[in-house]
Amino acid sequence: xxxxxxxxxxxxxxxVNVFYGSKQALFDVSxxxxxxxxxxxxxxxxxxxxxxxxxxxxxxxxxxxxKVEGSIKMDELELNSRKLDVxxxxxxxxxxxxxxxxxxxxxxxxxxxxxxxxxxxxxxxxLDQIVEMSLKKAALWExxxxxxxxxxxxxxxxxxxxxxxxxxxxxSPEVILMDEPCSALDPIATAQIEELIDDLKKEHTIxxxxxxxxxxxxxxxxxxxxHLGKLxxxxxxxxxxxxxxxxxxxxxxTGRFG
Amino acid sequence: xxxxxxKLLNKRYRAEANFKxxxxxxxxxxxxxxxxxxxxIFSKGYTAFQKTWIVTEVHYDKELMLIETDNPSLEDLENxxxxxxxxxxxxxxxxxxxxxxxxxxxxxxxxxxxxxVKNHLLKNPSLLGKIAPIRLTASDDLDQVHKGxxxxxxPEEDRRVNDYQLKIYDMxxxxxxxxxxxxxxxxxxxxxxxxxxxxxxxxxxGTVFSILVCxxxxxxxxxxxxxxxxxxxxxxKFTDFIEVNINNLAAVPSIVFGLLGLGVLLAVxxxxxxxxxxxxxxxxxxxxxxxxxxxxxxxxxxPPSIREAALAMGASNMQxxxxxxxxxxxxxTLSGTIIGLAQALGETAPLILIGMVAFVNTIPGTPVxxxxxxxxxxxxxxxxxxxxxxxxxxxxxMVLLGFLILMNLAAQIIRHKFERKWN
Numbered sequence: 001x002x003x004x005x006x007x008x009x010x011x012x013x014x015x016v017n018v019f020y021g022s023k024q025a026l027f028d029v030s031x032x033x034x035x036x037x038x039x040x041x042x043x044x045x046x047x048x049x050x051x052x053x054x055x056x057x058x059x060x061x062x063x064x065x066x067k068v069e070g071s072i073k074m075d076e077l078e079l080n081s082r083k084l085d086v087x088x089x090x091x092x093x094x095x096x097x098x099x100x101x102x103x104x105x106x107x108x109x110x111x112x113x114x115x116x117x118x119x120x121x122x123x124x125x126x127l128d129q130i131v132e133m134s135l136k137k138a139a140l141w142e143x144x145x146x147x148x149x150x151x152x153x154x155x156x157x158x159x160x161x162x163x164x165x166x167x168x169x170x171x172s173p174e175v176i177l178m179d180e181p182c183s184a185l186d187p188i189a190t191a192q193i194e195e196l197i198d199d200l201k202k203e204h205t206i207x208x209x210x211x212x213x214x215x216x217x218x219x220x221x222x223x224x225x226x227h228l229g230k231l232x233x234x235x236x237x238x239x240x241x242x243x244x245x246x247x248x249x250x251x252x253x254t255g256r257f258g
Numbered sequence: 259x260x261x262x263x264x265k266l267l268n269k270r271y272r273a274e275a276n277f278k279x280x281x282x283x284x285x286x287x288x289x290x291x292x293x294x295x296x297x298x299i300f301s302k303g304y305t306a307f308q309k310t311w312i313v314t315e316v317h318y319d320k321e322l323m324l325i326e327t328d329n330p331s332l333e334d335l336e337n338x339x340x341x342x343x344x345x346x347x348x349x350x351x352x353x354x355x356x357x358x359x360x361x362x363x364x365x366x367x368x369x370x371x372x373x374x375v376k377n378h379l380l381k382n383p384s385l386l387g388k389i390a391p392i393r394l395t396a397s398d399d400l401d402q403v404h405k406g407x408x409x410x411x412x413p414e415e416d417r418r419v420n421d422y423q424l425k426i427y428d429m430x431x432x433x434x435x436x437x438x439x440x441x442x443x444x445x446x447x448x449x450x451x452x453x454x455x456x457x458x459x460x461x462x463x464g465t466v467f468s469i470l471v472c473x474x475x476x477x478x479x480x481x482x483x484x485x486x487x488x489x490x491x492x493x494x495k496f497t498d499f500i501e502v503n504i505n506n507l508a509a510v511p512s513i514v515f516g517l518l519g520l521g522v523l524l525a526v527x528x529x530x531x532x533x534x535x536x537x538x539x540x541x542x543x544x545x546x547x548x549x550x551x552x553x554x555x556x557x558x559x560x561p562p563s564i565r566e567a568a569l570a571m572g573a574s575n576m577q578x579x580x581x582x583x584x585x586x587x588x589x590x591t592l593s594g595t596i597i598g599l600a601q602a603l604g605e606t607a608p609l610i611l612i613g614m615v616a617f618v619n620t621i622p623g624t625p626v627x628x629x630x631x632x633x634x635x636x637x638x639x640x641x642x643x644x645x646x647x648x649x650x651x652x653x654x655x656m657v658l659l660g661f662l663i664l665m666n667l668a669a670q671i672i673r674h675k676f677e678r679k680w681n
Contacts, residue, residue, distance in 0.1 A: 057570060059569065059570060062569065097570075101561070102567075113573075118572060
């Protein structure tokens with residue numbers, strides 16, 4: 001699987017340490033995420049991969065006791081800075097969560113919410129266009145175009161997750177973070193999402209946390225293996241899965257622990 | 259399956275059956291109490307919705323009314339003397355009665371009978387000079403006799419209706435001249451010292467105004483406080499301290515709030531005494547913590563995933579709160595508000611302290627007019643010795659309960675509307 005990336009670094013993390021109160025959750029994590037590629041983060045539960053992901057759009061701010069140290073740069077912008085405008089950052093870094101969490105509003109309102117609050121559409125027709133584009137990109141348009149005013153939470157699990165993806169891409173973010181997006185879905189829905197991820201990487205940089213090693217192998221160009229808060233190994237997906245340098249990675253991938 | 263295991267299994271089933279049985283008994287008892295309570299109130303109170311009239315004839319005699327012009331205007335009728343013709347309307351029921359005993363007949367109707375005769379003529383001015391049938395409000399004692407609430411077989415000297423009056427009553431009743439109709443004046447009259455005239459208009463309006471004032475003060479303050487505490491305030495010792503105190507506030511006996519209203523609203527701010535304005539503000543002190551607690555609970559109940567979704571879209575804290583969290587928490591907040599208001603609705607003690615217990619015989623038109631409230635009205639009437647007030651107490655309770663049921667119904671409808679929208 002070859003990436004179509006430009007081989008430019010989009011996000012560069014250096015020596016990231018994260019603490020929840022007195023408990024350290026991440027130890028000295030450094031890795032580079034390439035532009036227009038899919039980077040997968042794998043590892044057993046509680047290894048810190050989601051924590052790292054949430055550093056990239058500052059979602060850890062929500063947790064009072066969480067403290068992040070180190071440097072995370074997106075292009076030239078330092079993300080781990082008090083001065084950073086998180087609202088602007090999140091406009092540029094979308095996120096899809098583990099459990100589909102559409103707003104309990106209509107499908108249309110779900111997708112139009114981001115463009116509306118960020119003032120991206122000058123008129124109703126422009127907004128309609130953004131909604132249609134986003135839903136098409138999320139491969140949901142054909143299924144919902146006749147019922148945009150139905151409540152988003154009434155869709156099936158897989159549709160809800162695609163709605164969340166449509167919502168995330170509605171503001172054309174440069175980066176999309178996905179936190180185990182398929183863990184609540186059946187295999188068919190999972191396949192649809194994976195196909196979608198492949199499509200989305202043409203325009204977006206994607207970081208995906210997953211429990212499924214086969215999924216990481218299928219969708220990603222780069223893979224990072226986390227264990228007990230440390231980044232054990234990071235590199236091309238092919239290499240990680242076929243010929244890892246580290247014994248722990250080898251053990252995890254072959255299912256000997258995790 | 260061996261014997262021991264079978265026994266254990268049977269024991270477990272038995273335990274469950276017993277538990278169910280106890281639950282059913284508990285519910286049955288609760289329903290029984292409710293039924294007894296309702297039966298008591300209704301069986302005592304329903305007669306208050308009937309009013310008794312005595313039908314007689316009145317002669318609108320110009321001479322007796324001291325009208326001198328030939329074509330009297332409405333104003334002349336207004337100023338005419340009705341004392342004699344009203345008096346005669348009553349005494350004509352028994353012409354054989356010696357004049358010095360006339361009072362016995364007069365006592366059979368409400369003391370407003372002269373006014374009633376006047377109103378009758380003012381409504382039908384063409385009756386001047388003619389003899390017309392008229393119905394006059396029966397006195398509360400006769401009213402009670404007619405409704406069968408007053409025992410007739412006790413000795414005459416202990417009875418408020420004497421043998422002669424009973425005789426006249428029986429005669430009239432046989433002639434069909436005792437009318438019993440729906441008691442509209444119970445709803446349109448203010449309070450009165452006379453049971454047959456007393457109504458709940460004043461206290462009902464007082465309650466409505468108090469609740470509105472209470473809502474206007476407590477709802478916005480409480481919801482804003484809850485939103486700030488839940489969504490914006492830093493979690494530290496100070497906010498913990500506030501939280502503990504809000505919970506304490508909810509447990510403060512209402513009479514203390516009454517004293518606060520008396521000491522601060524009346525003594526310091528000089529707000530008008532006995533008014534729904536002061537009553538409403540005092541009640542809002544009670545309602546405030548209830549609404550804050552309910553609103554915070556329902557804000558907490560909004561799934562964090564919704565907050566995260568909004569934040570991850572780049573919504574600010576304020577936008578996340580106002581666009582998502584608050585609307586989602588509204589049904590819970592509203593039901594908490596209704597519960598708070600329902601408590602306030604039945605509250606008596608603080609209102610007595612701020613003077614809403616005063617005898618008010620006018621209907622308040624604004625929140626700054628003196629008024630009573632329904633629970634206080636119940637209290638006032640239950641203190642009255644007259645038998646006529648007994649049924650009024652029950653009837654007033656029925657109105658209060660009806661008010662409560664109506665409020666809860668409205669709350670349910672609002673909740674359902676919201677819930678349908680958000681699901």
